[in-house]
Amino acid sequence: MRTRLGALLAIAAVTMAGMTSSVVAAEGEAVAGRFDRPQLGFAPPGTTLRPATPEEAGLDPAPLVAAEQKIDAWTRPDSTGHPLFAGAVGVQIHDGMIVNTHTAGSALRYADGAGTELPAGQQVPMRMDTIFDLASISKLFTSLAVMQLIEAGQVRVDEPVATYLPEFGVNGKAGISVGQLLTHTSGLEPFLPLWRDWPDKAARVKAVMDVKPMYEPGSTYKYSDLNLITLGVLVERLTGQPLDARVRERITEPLGMVDTGYNPPAEKLDRVAATEFMAVPDRGMIRGQVHDENAWSLGGVAGHAGVFSTAADLSRLGQAILNGGAYDGQRILREDSVRQMLTDYNQAFPGNAHGLGFELDQLWYMGGLTSPATAGHTGFTGTSLVIDPTSRSIAILLTNRVHPTRTWGSINIARETWATGLARSLAVPPKHGPDAWFTEIGNLSTATLTTKPLTLGSRPLRVTFDAFVDTEPTDQLVLESTVDGTSWQPVSLRAVGPGAPGGEVTALSGTGHRSWWAVSALVRPSEIVALRWRYTTDKAYTARGVLLDGVKAVVSGNAVLDLERAPEAVTPERWQLRSR
Structure with missing residues (x-):
């Protein structure tokens, strides 16, 4: 991962x-x-x-x-x-x-x-x-049908697809496994215009069986409809049932999914x-037929759509x-x-986490x-x-x-x-006291929490706080200091907790850890210094946001900043005190 x-x-x-x-x-x-x-x-x-x-x-x-x-x-x-x-x-x-x-x-x-x-x-x-x-959510239904065959012992994840569909094992595909189709690591190209370049369903299916990989199988992640079209054919071959009948009998009817299926009936x-x-x-205007051109050309029932x-x-x-x-x-x-x-079977391809059918960890x-x-x-x-x-x-x-x-x-x-x-x-209660500072700014935005000038007397300042950080890796929380109120310098941080970065860092970010981090920093000596916590986002994607709590700054054992006691000691810009 x-x-x-x-x-x-x-x-x-x-x-x-x-x-x-x-x-x-x-x-x-x-x-x-x-x-x-x-x-x-x-x-x-x-x-x-x-x-x-x-x-x-x-x-x-x-x-x-x-x-x-x-x-x-x-x-x-x-x-x-x-x-x-x-x-x-x-x-x-x-x-x-x-x-x-x-x-x-x-x-x-x-x-x-x-x-x-x-x-x-x-x-x-x-x-x-x-x-x-x-x-393409249809791909999950095909994947579920394949997993049922794996449970039944009819299919093995690591077995070549050609074991079950011999005609697939041509043009460099003999070693492509069932698992590689499920995780989009087969090397097959994303798409073929089956509806346009082949005359009928049989020819279109054969075109998928005959295709040559675009990449060396297992060498890269490339999302491909052809993977799931192939698995749909595999399900039909091994069960002797059309894919729509198999999905209805083994998935949608047992789960009580009364309005789920391929090719909706006229009465609906x-x-x-x-x-x-x-x-x-x-x-013309499509309503009641599958939108995907290839699935439409395959009769509305296909492993990738429908x-x-x-x-x-x-x-x-x-x-x-x-x-x-x-x-x-x-x-x-x-x-x-x-x-x-x-x-996740795709740890070798960061950013493309994928299980056997489901996408994972996609912000x-x-x-x-x-x-x-x-x-x-x-x-x-x-x-x-x-x-x-x-x-x-x-x-x-x-x-x-x-x-x-x-x-x-x-x-x-x-x-x-x-x-x-x-x-x-969903609640994230404050780590200390009744509330915590929270920001949930959107894209291309900045939120700052700035202290008044702190008198240090040429002694180092130790800063501690707790942070709940749920952000895109490029949306970062930083602590900065200034001695002149104009030029801000990043402060090195150490964070401890599940998912926290190791060692010294100058920015905090990350999604999914669901945990408060205990953060500490040491600001070099200066007569007077001000601090600010700055959270900045890029042009796309944000997660739950950032909370700060228990903010304290100490000089020689004496607290010069304690936001639990004196929240008015900071000027918030797009931060709010929240109870959850």
Whole structure:
């Protein structure tokens, strides 16, 4: 895993091993509603979803409302003349409790690819039961089907795919393993225009079987639809069933996912969110057919795309993963299989953590819920699923962002915002006293906490404080000093705690450790010095934010700064005192 996470590996390993909470007794027992007390192991298999208020779950409702407001705003036209996406449905879940559901905008809004709005009476609003084209989230269903075959002894992760699909083992692919397809390390190129360059389904499947790797297998991470198309064929070959039938029989029906499947039936069309107005190929406004051109050309059923679902159904799937493979008395996978799906097999490719099917530790859409154990996937149509075992939380955001065109921009900011809203609703109680300084600034921003001048009398100043840092690696907290009030110099820091950087550093950052760090620094002698804590973000992605507590500065045993006693001794810019 990423070296920046340091000691967090121990927590992540414990989480995946399903051990009891006693192993983190020094940090205290895991507590629902807390962000700083990682849950260990799976939730009880009997955990089922139920509605609850944020307060009943021990959550702060304000961050959830703030996330809702941003989602709403993104469905309204901005300076570009159009919204970021036509509509959205969101669900936020903690500890088996559905603490928030939200709808915004329209499932059907436009008449053509230019963005001509339909008359108001013909537009269809988003509803909680709106059915979405999940796009690449479909890959999870194929991966689950493969894991079931592994459990049954029909497939081995490290076995060459050609063992099961001999026709795949041509053109340098003889050694590509099942695991390499699941982790996108096979070396296959991302995409082939199957719909355009091959005449029928049989020829398109053969094209995937015949393709030559773009990279040496196992040498790099390259996300590829071809990996999962191949695995879909493998599932069909070994089970003797079409992929859609297998997924229905072994995954969606046992989990009670009543609106999940491929090629939605006509009677559900009025609940399906529209996607793109597609001119090439000439498909017009797509609604009720899979958006992905290759999946469409394969009859709507493929290993990489084709599944339609609702937020409610995906909630059941997410809780089944948190439960270790079971929901409402129905088990689709053993716990050890789920652990494999949530274990990083791509440690050789930093930044591309991946289990057997699930993406892991991806801040760009997991936001404040990011950790080495956090799993999920996104879909090109505007969908995302985030599952955080360490807080037993689920964030689902489904949009039709390609309606009416795929060119209106990325919605990663919305995905991140929805997950981060849930993370910020979880409590991080102050380390000392009733409150702590907190900042949650967005991108391209700076927050400072500046002291008044401190008189040292030419003696060194020892500074200590506690920091809860949940940030992108490039969004950093620094401590600086000045003797003239103009020129600020970084101060070397030492931090102790799970996930803290080793040795002396001049900046603190990192996601996923879920722990307070004890930080100390020594400021060189000067007659008068001022200090400031500065947190600065770059142009993209932020996590939960930063808290500071127990700030104290001592000269020769005498405190010259103690923010627990005198918080007015600092001037805050975009920092606030918070009780959680």
